[in-house]
Amino acid sequence: MLYPGTGGSGSFFDDPAPDEADERPRRRRGRGEDDGDDERPPRRQVKQMALWLELPILLVVAFCLAVLIRTFLVQAFYIPSGSMENTLLVGDRVLVNKVVYDVRTPQRGEVVVFRGTDRWAPEHTDDTSGLTFMTKLSRTIGDLVGVGRPGEKDFIKRVIGVAGDRVSCCDEQGRILVNGVPIDEPYIFEDSPLDDTIGDGNDCRSRRFQEVVVPENQIFVMGDHRSVSQDARCQGPVPVENVVGQAFVIVWPRDSWAGIPVPEVWDDVPASSAAPQNPAPDTQGGFVLTVPLLASLAFSARSRSPFSARRRRLPS
DSSP states (O other): EEEOOOSSTOOOOOOOHHHHHHHHHOOOOOOTTTOOOOOOOOOOOOOOOOOOHHHHHHHHHHHHHHHHHHHHHHEEEOSSSSTTTTTTTTOOEEEEEEEGGGTTTOOOEEEEEEEOOOOOOOOHHHHOOOHHHHHHHHHHHHHHHSOOOOOOOOEEEEEEEEEOEEEEEOTTTSEEEHHHHHHHOOOOOOOOSSSSSOOOOOOOOOOEEEEEEEEETTEEEOSSSTTTTTOOOHOOOEGGGGEEEEEEEESSSSGEEEEOOOGGGGGTOOTTTSOOOOOSSSSSOOOOOOOOOHHHHHHHHTTOOOOOOOOOOOOO
């Protein structure tokens, strides 16, 4: 039987027999394939690492990253005393930027962590006599990754004066004066009484103290809870080289998450003629937040995603 063709006027082609049409193989041609009978090569299988082998590697990577970050970038500190109430409460944990003072010196109003000099008496002591081996081990690991308890020589206070500043107390209203300017400090909780006198050099019982000119490369620090804080009023200024970093955010407990900004009352304090010229900070300590566990999880996800290049076949 003949059918009219579509290839041109008057062209015809033979109708294949039914048996031949049924036996003809039917295969859908993909894009870019020719009419040949070549088959697509099998996809190469990527061997995945067993989870029990991969997990220890991820933990080691996370631990190493945490130690590096704790050493050079950010460290978490536990607040053991009430000398900074109510800005910081006992049990709070803060993050401390350890690189900000590599490019500038501390500024007035900032909250800093520092190592006290020999004159500074510890504000807390830890009794480790009754601790078990596992508790001591966990504390050691916590110290390595930056979540342990602070040492007895670690302090956290607010910067009141920098090099060259003249700091004294008090004016007629009981306020601190910095370079002759009285400071209204809204963050003070339970200030020291005005009628007491200076203690024996290790006890800051009085709000009053004689004018102090902050030496070069040192800072004058005080706690926000003045009635219990042992600070530079009686223990002297702190060398800048002893400063660990700037506390810039409260991260624990979760409902207390908040930044630690510099109050605006410090904006109008004039610089002392003897003070070095430093650029004013344009950030509140910077957010140098790095989570090593996320990096490890990203590495894990990458290792579990097999990479295979799909070969494109060109028509011959």
